Amino acid sequence: MADDKILIVMTSGPDTPRRCATPFFMATLAAAMDYEVAMFFTIDGTLLLKKGLAETIFPKEGGKSVGEFMKEAIEAGVKITACSASLELHGLTSNDLIPEAMIVGGASMWQMAEESKTVLSF
Amino acid sequence: MTIIRGCNFPDEFFYYPEKHLWLKSLGGNLFRVGLTPVAGKLAGGRLNAVTIRAKNIGVEVQQGKSLATLESSKYVGPVPAPITGVVKTANEKLATDPNLVISDPYGEGWVVEIEATRWTEEKDNLLTGPDGLATYQQKLEDAGISCD
Numbered sequence: 001m002a003d004d005k006i007l008i009v010m011t012s013g014p015d016t017p018r019r020c021a022t023p024f025f026m027a028t029l030a031a032a033m034d035y036e037v038a039m040f041f042t043i044d045g046t047l048l049l050k051k052g053l054a055e056t057i058f059p060k061e062g063g064k065s066v067g068e069f070m071k072e073a074i075e076a077g078v079k080i081t082a083c084s085a086s087l088e089l090h091g092l093t094s095n096d097l098i099p100e101a102m103i104v105g106g107a108s109m110w111q112m113a114e115e116s117k118t119v120l121s122f
Numbered sequence: 123m124t125i126i127r128g129c130n131f132p133d134e135f136f137y138y139p140e141k142h143l144w145l146k147s148l149g150g151n152l153f154r155v156g157l158t159p160v161a162g163k164l165a166g167g168r169l170n171a172v173t174i175r176a177k178n179i180g181v182e183v184q185q186g187k188s189l190a191t192l193e194s195s196k197y198v199g200p201v202p203a204p205i206t207g208v209v210k211t212a213n214e215k216l217a218t219d220p221n222l223v224i225s226d227p228y229g230e231g232w233v234v235e236i237e238a239t240r241w242t243e244e245k246d247n248l249l250t251g252p253d254g255l256a257t258y259q260q261k262l263e264d265a266g267i268s269c270d
Contacts, residue, residue, distance in 0.1 A: 025198060032200035033175060034188040063195075072198060 004117040006035045009109065012122050013044025014057055017066070020048060021059040023122040024069035024078075031076035038116075039073070040109045041101070042083035045122075047090060049082050049097045074100050081108065126259045128269035129159045132228055136248040138204035139261050144228065145204055145248065151241055155189070155204060156232040160262065162224035163269050166196030172220040174212040174234060182208050183236075185244055190233055192223075205244050207236035 008027050012019035023039065030037045041049055048054045048066060055067030074080065082101045087093065094103050113119050124131045131137070136145040136153075142161035145153045162169075171193040178189060183203045190201040190212075212234050215222055222231035238244070249258050262268065 028198045029191055029193065032188060032191045032198060034200075076199070 004035055005112075005115050006030045006037045007109075007112045007116040007119045008037065008039045009119065009121040010039055010041045010045035010048070011043040013047040014053065015044060017057050017059045019122060020054075020057055020066045021064070021069045023120075024066070024073040026120065027073045027078045028069075028076045031073070031078050036079075037073075037077070038079040038081060038112050040081050040083065040104075040112060042086045042106075042109070043089070046082050046086040046092070049080065049101045050092065051096060051098055081112075083109065124255050126255065127262050127267065129163070129262070130228075130269075131158065131255055131258070133251070133255070135228075136204075136245070136250045137254060137258055138202075138248055139258050141200070141202055141204075143201070143204045146228075146232075148235065151207070151238040152210065152235060153205065153207070153238055154232050154235050156227055157192075157201065157223050159224075159227055159269050160267060161192070162227060164197060164267070165192055165194040165224075167224060169194045169220040169223060172201075172216040172223055172233065174216065176212075178209045178234075179212060180209065182206065182239055185240070185247075201233060203236065204248065205236060205238050206240040207238040209234050210237050211235040 008023050010023050027037050027039055054070050055065050057066040080101045081104045082097060084103050084105050124133055142158045144156050144158050148154055169192060172190060174190040183189060185206045186202050188200040189203050192199055192201060213232050
């Protein structure tokens with residue numbers, strides 16, 4: 001059983017590659033510390049969940065892709081949620097996103113925040 | 123010392139192969155815990171940080187729960203408790219030199235000392251002796267892991 005819940009709100013997207021790895025890295029670390037971790041993707045962050053896109057984004061030339069950081073987080077047990085309104089913003093549907101992404105309403109973010117010991121925003 | 127696929131394993135230690143941990147008996151129910159060279163190899167041969175959870179010191183941690191975390195450019199993950207027990211001491215040297223875990227895995231690179239509270243029930247989950255090392259060798263071969 002997890003110790004406490006942590007929520008990471010991700011608003012950064014493909015336009016700012018260097019802001020896109022650390023949130024997944026921090027999420028993976030928190031899961032390794034036995035926290036129950038959820039990430040909530042909204043605004044441009046949602047674009048990272050588009051199938052195949054994260055694999056094309058490299059925060060550092062020659063380094064790991066954002067897709068690899070995301071895969072590590074998912075394998076560590078991090079829950080991925082996407083804001084339904086942000087899908088509309090970008091003209092996306094649920095079929096465009098990776099299968100691990102769960103689409104939730106904006107109110108779910110408030111609920112997750114209320115239940116979490118710590119909320120981080122990137 | 124037994125060498126398996128290029129990795130050194132002291133014969134008298136116990137091993138928790140899921141996360142490549144070793145345990146050395148310090149007498150009574152006290153055990154020192156560290157990482158085998160296999161863990162260092164999988165982490166890419168260089169660590170950026172080993173962080174021991176301060177909240178665990180002095181309290182009982184269940185087998186499998188996170189004792190510490192490893193960070194490298196290749197790997198981020200937990201160091202789980204190989205046995206249930208009270209964490210007595212953490213290796214403070216790792217805060218300034220996390221790579222002791224790799225450069226001296228069975229010496230200065232130990233991670234924590236634990237006083238086992240369920241040793242009788244849990245020791246059978248660990249590998250030790252010639253049979254245990256043979257099982258570990260098979261696991262490494264199956265996974266295609268070597269220290270070379």
